[in-house]
Amino acid sequence: MxxxxxxxxxxxxxxxxxxxxxxxxxxxxxxxxxxxxxxxxxxxxxxxxxxxxxxxxxxxxxxxxxxxxxxxxxxxxxxxxxxxxxxxxxxxxxxxxxxxxxxxxxxxxxxxxxxxxxxxxxxxxxxxxxxxxxxxxxxxxxxxxxxxxxxxxxxxxxxxxxxxxxxxxxxxxxxxxxxxxxxxxxxxxxxxxxxxxxxxxxxxxxxxxxxxxxxxxxxxxxxxxxxxxxxxxxxxxxxxxxxxxxxxxxxxxxxxxxxxxxxxxxTKIEKVFAENLEKKHYLCSLITEDEILSKNLFFLSDMIFSKSTFSPYIIKIYNNKIPSQVLQNILNDEKIMVSIGSACFSNKKKMIKDSYFYGIPEKLSDKGIRISFFLDETKEQINIFIEKMKQIIVKYLDW
Incomplete structure (x- = not known):
């Protein structure tokens, strides 16, 4: 997993x-x-x-x-x-x-x-x-x-x-x-x-x-x-x-x-912060450098570079085609655990969209997943996630 x-x-x-x-x-x-x-x-x-x-x-x-x-x-x-x-x-x-x-x-x-x-x-x-x-x-x-x-x-x-x-x-x-x-x-x-x-x-x-x-x-x-x-x-x-x-x-x-x-x-806050910032940079660079993913996955650009505006432990990734819940279920079948947002919202029948909170374009607002790191994640795991995302995107582009 x-x-x-x-x-x-x-x-x-x-x-x-x-x-x-x-x-x-x-x-x-x-x-x-x-x-x-x-x-x-x-x-x-x-x-x-x-x-x-x-x-x-x-x-x-x-x-x-x-x-x-x-x-x-x-x-x-x-x-x-x-x-x-x-x-x-x-x-x-x-x-x-x-x-x-x-x-x-x-x-x-x-x-x-x-x-x-x-x-x-x-x-x-x-x-x-x-x-x-x-x-x-x-x-x-x-x-x-x-x-x-x-x-x-x-x-x-x-x-x-x-x-x-x-x-x-x-x-x-x-x-x-x-x-x-x-x-x-x-x-x-x-x-x-x-x-x-x-x-x-x-x-x-x-x-x-x-x-x-x-x-x-x-x-x-x-x-x-x-x-x-x-x-x-x-x-x-x-x-x-x-x-x-x-x-x-x-x-x-x-x-x-x-x-x-x-x-x-x-005593490890600075070290763990730096490690997670590196993981986040690595994930984002794999997306931006890939021809298919860069055209189909989106995130707030400042999330890559800023230490003061966004936490390095969390990144919200949007796509322009696959609803959040569908994408989460597909990844779950691949034994990759991600979220579509707060677990404390999961039992609410109606979720307010990111377009309302943050001005995210309406077409992307309900197509986001949250990736959140802490101590154990590796570049190998990120590589697997990126490869699976690419396969999913290509499959949906063909539909």
Whole structure:
């Protein structure tokens, strides 16, 4: 099998599995129990928090260990909105986000009651690339203008888009937001960028969500960073664990496995980044240098060359003939695993097209597949993928 769907989930690293088994065997007691075994389990959680805060350079604040980034986003967004409602009584709370964000952001924002919402989209992205205009400047202009005009109370940013790898300059947006409104609340979904890109300065950020299975950890384990515990309202109720924000018995082994993975990858970010940039360059060059593929496969040109605009781990490839689902099924039969987009969209009956979000030509918009790399992909696998794509394209051209 060739696995090119790491944006959906990564293969667990050996160090994560080893740590999970080790802690499961030795620290299985409930960390809320008052006996020594329970206290030992609690110490594992406390040690994990200390180590993770060092990695993200958090000099203060609190970590909430949850079971998924979707849940972390829900806790952060709804909890912050409820807190802000208690502070802003004379008008509705204003929320600014992007329509192409992950469903756990978009749907959670849309579920909020009695709030004022402004949704952004980058519907001129494709044309701006063709005009050779700096994409970061284009994105910043949209955010800066919207922040000045709308003056949001709550700004939500997805650092790296899970569909096409678009990177938001979150640090610049956050700094500008503080200058416009110093008491603005800022949440960042860091799921697709953490331990893959150099991390941003968190001094202006209130909450950040992370997901273990996106960086070689185990599924069912997420981390939510909170700068100030007093500025969020609980949305769940139970035993009081995790400051009552996620009141459930802690999964000590998964928490320890996540932090072990973080410690392993933290010193390798630059090396892994460079390796994936090389893989992406290689894939794109094989397409552009082939007579058949170059005429029938398309991608945003800036995705090849830019380190700052698009993640090297993700590339969205379009074709002008084969619907996304059909192409995915054909490749699946060849044991090549790719995606047509976010796995979290897979159960939705209606998918919004890239033409709406990014201005991709309508004829290409529903004919894209997502390739996403991480640690194990090889040039040999990329060669096989390219050869299969060429065979598929030639076959469809004959129909």
């Amino acid at each position: 060739i696995y090119f769907d790491n944006a959906a989930t990564t293969k667990p690293l050996d160090i994560a599995i080893k740590k999970f088994v080790e802690v499961s065997n030795s620290y299985f007691a409930n960390p809320s129990s008052l006996h020594s075994a329970g206290k030992n389990s609690k110490q594992i959680i406390e040690k994990s928090e200390t180590e993770f805060k060092k990695i993200i350079d958090a000099k203060y604040g609190k970590l909430i260990f949850t079971s998924s980034a979707t849940l972390s986003n829900n806790i952060a967004i709804t909890g912050k909105v409820e807190y802000l409602k208690g502070k802003i009584k004379k008008r509705k709370v204003k929320i600014l986000y992007c329509e192409s964000d992950h469903p756990s952001i978009v749907d959670t924002v849309k579920s909020q009651k009695d709030v004022e919402i402004k949704a952004l989209r980058f519907d001129k992205l494709y044309s701006k690339l063709n005009e050779k205009i700096d994409i970061e400047d284009y994105i910043l202009s949209i955010y800066f203008d919207s922040i000045k005009e709308f003056e949001p109370d709550f700004l939500i940013l997805q650092w790296v888009n899970n569909e096409n790898g678009l990177i938001l300059p979150v640090e610049k947006i956050a700094n500008f937001s503080r200058k416009v409104k110093d008491n603005i609340t800022i949440h960042i979904d860091a799921v697709q960028g953490f331990l893959k890109l150099p991390f941003f300065n968190i001094s202006d950020i209130d909450t950040i969500s992370f997901s273990s299975h996106k960086f070689g950890g185990l599924k069912g384990s997420s981390i939510l960073y909170l700068k100030d515990l007093t500025k969020i309202k609980p949305i769940f109720f139970g035993g009081g664990q995790m400051e009552n924000l996620f009141p459930s018995t802690e999964n000590v082994a998964s928490i320890a496995a996540s932090i072990a993975t973080c410690n392993f990858l933290y």
